[in-house]
Amino acid sequence: MGLPRFTCPKRRADESSPHLYVANCGPAVGLSYEKIASVFGTYGDVKGVYAADESGTRVIVSFQEKGSAQSALKELNGKPCSSLGGRSLHIQYSVQSHDKINTSQSVPVSTSASELNIPGLFLIHDFITAKEEEELLSAVDCRPWKHLAKRRVQHYGYEFCYDIRNVNTSQFLGELPDFVSPILERIRSLQTLDGAVDVYLNQLTARNYVNEYPPGVGLSPHIDTHSAFEGSIFSLSLTGPCIMEFRKYTTSTWQGKPASSEDNEDHLDFVRKSIYLPPRSILLLSGESRYAWHHYIPHHKVDKVKDSLIRRGRRRVSFTLRKVRKGPCQCEFPQYCDSQE
Template sequence: MRPRFTRPKESNPEKSPNLYVANCGPKVGISYDDMESVFAKFGEVIGVHAADETGARVIVCFSEVDSAGTAFEALNGNPCRELGGRTLHMRYSVPRPKAKVRGNDSLSVSFLSSELEIPGIYLVRDFVTAEQEQELLQAVDARPWKSLAKRRVQHYGYEFLYETRNVDSRQFLGELPSFVSPILEKISSFPHLDDNKSRLKIDQLTVNEYPPGVGLSPHIDTHSAFDEFIFSLSLAGPCIMEFRRYQHGTWRPQPSEDNGTEADKCSNIIRKAIFLPPRSMLLLSGEGRYAWHHYIPHHKIDLVGEQVVKRCKRRVSFTFRKVRRGPCCCNYRQYCDSQTET
């Protein structure tokens, strides 16, 4: 799945601060850091992203159009000594309009968390490499899975109890497995955490395997079960995640509700959606964690803009959390089980 940029036709070479660069990427042995180092010589680079799933095409985003133009003139069609003499092929890349979710033309799909405009929700693309992705998948496949009605799961640290949507903090399963240690280390330097890193002590991991057509019912992770920061790493396949803010009342779907149709009948709902590509990490914090339900539609095929995105044979998510000790004291009382009378 392409990011939010696209190539203009050759007959319309509209300049932009974003360059589509072919013959360059992890697939051909060039890291994103190497590419950023080369392109940064021409101006401030604000991001290097995979252009598609081939691993051999990238989008380089500059802060200024002139910087992109200078890099284009210097590198397009010419051997690049810093990249092993590889010849790069470029076009300017322009923003892609927000896409539409299948079956609901009123709901746009964002490709960047900044477009989503939900406080506390952040997405980092390519949080792990393709090689790390395969290592993580091999590690969990070497361990026993627990089968639920429609998907398989593994729990580490503490088991998540689906009947109560909580954990038994007295039943410690052991330390998190060593194969996620590099992920935990990278999470500790996650952007947007600011002064909260001292409170980031993850001790619970749930691994979910979703076959094609299986999603996730709308829910807010129980406030009293987990602390504020929830990280979700997507592997193997993409998906669309929808967020819902219920303006009145405290609608809470039951674990058996799978398709969210009852929620669709409610009025006064704000709905937003974001595309989660493989190897991306999503952070739920603040308002986005405490007040917005999140939901993965139960589709085998998603229509995103003009592209049909087929769900892969599996999508595997790693959800990292910290078990809460004591009641939640957040500012979202209407959604908080610690502060709402039952």
Template sequence: MDLNLSRFTNPKGSSCSATQNLYVANCGPAVGISFEDIKSVFSIFGEVVGIHAADDSGTRVIVCYSELIAAKAAFETLNGCRCGALGGRILHMRYSILQPPPKVNINDSLSVSLLSSELAIPGIFLVHDFITSEEEQELLAAVDSKPWNNLSKRRVQHYGYEFLYQTRNVDTKQFLGELPPFVSPIIEKISSFQGISENEGQLVDQLTVNDYPPGIGLSPHIDTHSAFDDMIFSLSLAGSCIMEFRKYSLGSCHSRKAIFLPPRSMLLLSGEGRYGWHHYIPHHKVDIVRRKMIRRYSRRVSFTFRKVRTGPCQCKFSQYCDSQKMLKVV
């Protein structure tokens, strides 16, 4: 890469405790700067032998050089400067001693499926690359142009009907309007799912958009039976996560399964998977998938599409069904 160093301004002096490793803040995947871009810039000063996340924030990295002289040159040129090649961000740097990564006992972690066929829970289907990268960016831009409602650990938007977190239900008398035009292509693609007939009618009329910061998950729950119909669709954007499924008996969990949800994938919960299994996103900054550590560097934005139920639920999972419990009380 041919870089004009005149784009960096106000160079500062180096520290006396120089090492071959540079801690660089305001730089990383969470602010839209890839490791490849970082390496392209820092390689101008010498051989870069590694780039590592400094922590779980996704905004700080460690750049490792093979020679001390290269690290010094980069420090003296880039520290405190606005770097045009890295989005115009001002880099804040110091010398660092590279620490070994934390040990994770991968033998204690839950086996994670990559495909819904491996998960083998009836009614749960996962489609990878449901949308393109371009469509993903358009959807993110569309919701970021709308106002967010702040919850304790995440932000949300509601369309069609507002989801009421206090009751885990919707107020069917408060119609917010039709679903926004920017999700129309997604709704059209939903009809391609296995088991959906052309005569289903309107598949969805409610949308909740969740914006999860890195590491934030979701408590175990089953979507209220009386609130929504059989099929629940969840599109994952920007970041990945593990979703865990738990089946309970007599108040205790006796079965646990998990699946990896990559960006741009669509998950369908229906049948037994929708009514009889709790789903849960662990509050992790690092997920273990097939003996590999996958850090949650960026936000994860989910689009959850549902159809508001107009009558009582009559599913086969009465132990979890609020509609059938109410009938027993009466």
């Protein structure tokens, strides 16, 4: 089962709710979910702390008992909290929603890259074993995660800066960690991809979508910045399945920045295709699929794959391996290229 979903009603919910909506609080302001749970736990048993939205500055604190929520709101609302860095919290009651799962999808989900017919796109199932998956998860969990609004990340080789969607090539973080060496060796052995594989990959971003974020949280449509990375991009999926959707916008509607959410997608003209990424699979983006197609993870909690319904896991980790570009991009898709704008 996925995590519960909460709403903050336009009018204040009555005091029978054990759930609190807390603003000015979250990883984006330097407060971990563990720390928030610890502070609110002084008022009663906390069932969980969840992201209220994608901002990283608002959370839902869910208590076992409504009396605990009442006490916490009374003591913490509108007052500086020394245990949370002196921040003044803005709190009101929240209610748990029981939305029906919408399993209808406007685009069919494929289970193989060949079904999509997107040039340069490959998907290899069971790229690693279950034991190797466990070892990789253990390796990254021993290292510190950096908190972002939607996920937690680790960067190796070079840090990817999300505010500018690029890397600083002058700041080398060191060689890639030893735990990805078997993956790199296996990638180099993929001769069946007709030369689409970069032999030298020097940047790794590990993303951790964990149970402190609702399973419906995904990624917005984007193309990995052309000037940041060259050649092929590999994405290894660990421990949780998901759907990845690809979009190719027409030249007439493309203006550099397409819709960042599904709310205004009707105003743009694009082709949509989706693929199912099972755990332990690796996805390769090269050529047209890398340079001209936007990719993203839809904000679903349940995905319909063929005739099956698959619920998003409580955790998904992805390893994205890339090669940092040292000069401007000279690809064949200038309308999508920041180097050739």
